[in-house]
Amino acid sequence: MYDIIGDVHGQAGMLKDLLRKMGYTAANGYFSHPSRKAVFVGDFINRGPQIKETIRIIRSMTENAAAYAILGNHEVNALFYTLLDKEGKHISKRWSRLRMDLNPTLAEFAGNKEKWNEQVQWMRSLPLFLELDGIRVVHACWQDENIRLLKEAFCENPKLKKKQLKLIGRNHNVLAKAFWETCKGIDFSLPKDLLIFDKEGCAHRSFRSRWWESPEGKTFEELSFESRFELPKYQIPKELVVAREPYPADAPIVFFGHYCMRNGSNRIKHNVCCLDSCVSRKGKLTAYRWSGEKSLLDENFVQ
Structure with a gap:
């Protein structure tokens, strides 16, 4: 075990x-x-x-x-x-x-x-x-879906080849998205007219989200996970929501x-x-x- x-x-x-x-x-x-x-x-x-x-x-x-x-x-x-x-x-x-x-x-x-x-x-x-x-x-x-793409790309071989890393590092393709979400999580982007500042005065335009839950019907605060700054307590506008299946x-x-x-x-x-x-x-x-x-x-x- x-x-x-x-x-x-x-x-x-x-x-x-x-x-x-x-x-x-x-x-x-x-x-x-x-x-x-x-x-x-x-x-x-x-x-x-x-x-x-x-x-x-x-x-x-x-x-x-x-x-x-x-x-x-x-x-x-x-x-x-x-x-x-x-x-x-x-x-x-x-x-x-x-x-x-x-x-x-x-x-x-x-x-x-x-x-x-x-x-x-x-x-x-x-x-x-x-x-x-x-x-x-x-x-x-x-x-x-991310795990499936990574399995296909690396053919069950975990070793990251330089060629693959360069492809991921230089491009914003589907594989790169799967790679970064797997090791960095899913960040939720704030509306362009909304800027959040932390206690140190640093501005933030996105926050770490609860990837295991659907964002639909949640407030910004409810969707955030361990953010070091306060987020709005009103519901996320529907046009900003990208649907995803809960775990x-x-x-x-x-x-x-x-x-x-x-x-x-x-x-x-x-x-x-x-x-x-x-x-x-x-x-x-x-x-x-x-x-x-x-x-x-x-x-x-x-x-």
Whole structure:
């Protein structure tokens, strides 16, 4: 059975404590459990104080069949940042701006470019999602049509080839949309005449939405998920609504991270679970111990 672990973001110390709390022991250079496997939902780099050690722990576990790991948007951003053209330039100015977020990770690998390139190659081998014996794991959003498109594009081979990344990075096609929604979620665009400011005075023209629910009949506030700014409490105009099917009540439990949940339950619905508990913002590191149940159980969360 599986222990699904939320966004770690370089908090290697907390990760070791959590693994030990769940009965994992370190031997031969990696953590393992006699009867269970860990599953990491992505976003293990950036922000925290021990990024290199975090990568080492997760990679050693995956390479020794003690864990699975998928890509988060932070790992995906690292892949695009390191993707250069024949002249050694970023394939788009958009990717050169990722340097600020990646600074903590790049700083830990400073002076050892070869080691960093090795980690990039490993990250490219990780999948964007997993289907494991009755559960689903994705970093930000599970939409059946998106998953179908990604399966077709990558032919069941999770390794992201440079050619595929360049195609996604340069184009706004259907595949690119499926790729970004899977690892970054579905952002809902605000009307052009509506501008929202957060507490720091930064303007926002979109917000993270509850992709597992239909937006029809909801207010902006009801549709938002873990937004760091207040949204209007009136109903979203019908002309702005793009219909989508809610996540089915009879579908397998889907586990994801990405959304910084400082407050509230990680159990969103009986089969929808967000495991990102804001570890990078003085929050907690959360896991769920799944043992075959079809509905989430509150007692199976570990922090």
